[in-house]
Amino acid sequence: MELRLALIALLLLSATAVRAEVALNPLFADHMVLQRGIAVPIWGTAAPDEEVTVSACGQAKTATADAEGKWMVRLEPIDETEPFALTVTGGNEIVLQNVVMGDVWLCSGQSNMVWTVGNSVNGAEEVAAAEYPMIRLCQVTRVTATEPQDAVKLTWSVCSPQTVGGFSGVGYFFGRELHQELGVP
Incomplete structure (x- = not known):
């Protein structure tokens, strides 16, 4: 049974x-x-x-x-x-x-691109003033692959004093300038 x-x-x-x-x-x-x-x-x-x-x-x-x-x-x-x-x-x-x-911009490079907002000249002041919720950062996890990848690990962050310290300084200052000039995310 x-x-x-x-x-x-x-x-x-x-x-x-x-x-x-x-x-x-x-x-x-x-x-x-x-x-x-x-x-x-x-x-x-x-x-x-x-x-x-x-x-x-x-x-x-x-x-x-x-x-x-x-x-x-x-x-x-x-x-x-x-x-x-x-x-x-x-x-x-x-x-x-x-x-x-x-507007989506790709910011890529070497050591100059990984220099963070927090490490920039007047970094503490820049971080404290970073109230730009329409600026977003897509951070792709760095990995080594021997084959082309269909997907990668990444995170999207909203720009704020709590998140901007780890943003690429070059990427952030470029994005902030565009956002202030064009008025779009």
Whole structure:
């Protein structure tokens, strides 16, 4: 009798569909900045053939994951000037908060780029005055890889006296100047 119950349980468990959760590329996270003025690509993974819908600011776009589980949508240009939520739905739901539209700049280099705001001339004063919640920093974790990577570990931070001390000084002062001049994140 126990063997029979075990076989029935095994049969039922094996018949259960395996479903991958919808996931975003790690680039997309709370507090991110998306480039303004363009169709915005959003991508990630899901179960093959799963429908994924991305919604933000009154628009929704749907894609179907390919055989490898990859999907991508392009949102029409978003004219929103205030932070908003971006929702991704499929077999599960992901809601990203405090997303802003602005200008995305990549700052990269050697030792000059890792010199922090806190270590800059008048660093303590600069840190104390850094009340710029529309300036964001995306910090990519440095790793060595022998193969191309589809995703990297990173964090998005909102600029404040509590976070800016570790920002790249060059990146921060450049971003602050642009933000003050253009008035966008």
